Amino acid sequence: MNYSEILINYVEQILERSTPETPIWNREQDMHKKSASWNYVNGIVMKALLKLYEKTNDEKYLNYVDDFISYFVQEDGSILTYSVEEYNLDHLCGGPVLLTLYEITKKEKFKKAADLLRSQLTNHMRTEKGSFWHKQIYQNQVWLDGLYMAQPFYMRYEVNYNGAAGSYDSFKQFENVVRFIKDEETGLYYHAYDQAREMFWCDKETGLSQCFWLRALGWFSMACVDIIEFFPAHMGEEKEKLIAIYKDLIDSLLKYQDKESKMWYQVVNQQEREGNYIETSGSAAIAYCILKGVNMGYLDESYRSIGIEVFEGICNRALSEKDGKLQVSGICLVAGLGGAEGMRRNGTFEYYMSEPIVENDGKGIAPLLLAFAELM
Numbered sequence: 001m002n003y004s005e006i007l008i009n010y011v012e013q014i015l016e017r018s019t020p021e022t023p024i025w026n027r028e029q030d031m032h033k034k035s036a037s038w039n040y041v042n043g044i045v046m047k048a049l050l051k052l053y054e055k056t057n058d059e060k061y062l063n064y065v066d067d068f069i070s071y072f073v074q075e076d077g078s079i080l081t082y083s084v085e086e087y088n089l090d091h092l093c094g095g096p097v098l099l100t101l102y103e104i105t106k107k108e109k110f111k112k113a114a115d116l117l118r119s120q121l122t123n124h125m126r127t128e129k130g131s132f133w134h135k136q137i138y139q140n141q142v143w144l145d146g147l148y149m150a151q152p153f154y155m156r157y158e159v160n161y162n163g164a165a166g167s168y169d170s171f172k173q174f175e176n177v178v179r180f181i182k183d184e185e186t187g188l189y190y191h192a193y194d195q196a197r198e199m200f201w202c203d204k205e206t207g208l209s210q211c212f213w214l215r216a217l218g219w220f221s222m223a224c225v226d227i228i229e230f231f232p233a234h235m236g237e238e239k240e241k242l243i244a245i246y247k248d249l250i251d252s253l254l255k256y257q258d259k260e261s262k263m264w265y266q267v268v269n270q271q272e273r274e275g276n277y278i279e280t281s282g283s284a285a286i287a288y289c290i291l292k293g294v295n296m297g298y299l300d301e302s303y304r305s306i307g308i309e310v311f312e313g314i315c316n317r318a319l320s321e322k323d324g325k326l327q328v329s330g331i332c333l334v335a336g337l338g339g340a341e342g343m344r345r346n347g348t349f350e351y352y353m354s355e356p357i358v359e360n361d362g363k364g365i366a367p368l369l370l371a372f373a374e375l376m
Contacts, residue, residue, distance in 0.1 A: 020071035036071075048367075055373045087125060089145075129180075143336075147220050211270075218286055225289045228243060266278075282332075288371040307374075330364070331364035
């Protein structure tokens with residue numbers, strides 16, 4: 001099957017049907033009738049489109065991202081709906097998009113907006129060991145998601161625009177994840193950690209949540225592979241340490257790969273448990289990380305065939321046509337811990353099974369397109 005032609009057509013379809021006010025890939029916004037906002041789902045889709053532009057030199061991708069982001073970014077660098085004082089790491093996911101747009105177009109508003117996002121980290125709350133809280137409302141909590149949302153932007157900004165001042169701080173936050181969130185027996189990482197050990201969802205001795213959630217592991221693996229290339233020259237030793245962390249995670253994940261689909265389950269290490277299912281977004285993130293790791297030289301060439309079989313497994317299982325429109329299915333809509341929904345989001349296996357499974361959500365579309373771009 002010619003997945004290249006199919007995916008290019010799929011991208012055409014979703015762009016034709018999406019505006020900044022109503023992007024079809026933001027299923028949460030649509031389902032909950034929310035207004036348009038600066039958010040991480042749009043951010044990761046824009047990253048994927050810029051990667052397609054990089055690989056194809058097709059101006060339509062660049063122009064689409066420029067127009068989409070310009071809806072939110074004003075000439076003075078302010079960003080519609082964004083507030084520094086919210087102190088939410090999710091809102092930094094679009095930071096690399098702003099930097100790329102600035103570097104290509106030279107439009108100062110994008111650099112000013114990136115400066116605004118960077119200003120959030122100056123006073124962003126931290127644990128006693130120096131890790132950013134996931135959000136101001138999640139006191140003392142470190143989520144794997146947050147490493148992807150903030151660190152690739154933080155490291156790139158520091159190295160390219162701030163004399164590498166915060167580069168070691170960024171790296172240390174990965175070391176903290178290994179120290180506090182990694183399970184040595186499996187080599188996997190729990191979804192989150194409460195340093196204060198106060199939240200109802202955490203183990204009161206370790207502070208850890210209960211499960212290995214696939215997309216959280218995907219976020220963390222993408223954070224690793226996307227940050228490595230930006231390490232400053234004087235941090236060669238730290239760069240090698242992060243490459244080792246990344247490689248160990250990939251090898252650990254491969255132990256839990258489903259032999260038939262070549263994908264992974266929603267709760268990674270409980271494949272046989274009733275209700276567990278093969279999930280698209282996290283599997284696509286891992287496909288991307290393997291393929292990029294090979295292309296960048298972080299992984300041996302022998303891993304390329306593994307990345308390809310994951311990518312093709314996703315396309316075989318999750319890519320289809322419905323009512324004349326292409327679909328990407330099997331995507332967990334969202335999963336978190338505590339927060340506004342309270343005790344329901346308790347981090348149990350049953351909780352991760354309870355969240356909606358949807359089609360065409362950006363959290364699945366974007367990593368699949370990123371993997372596709374690495375194959376180009």
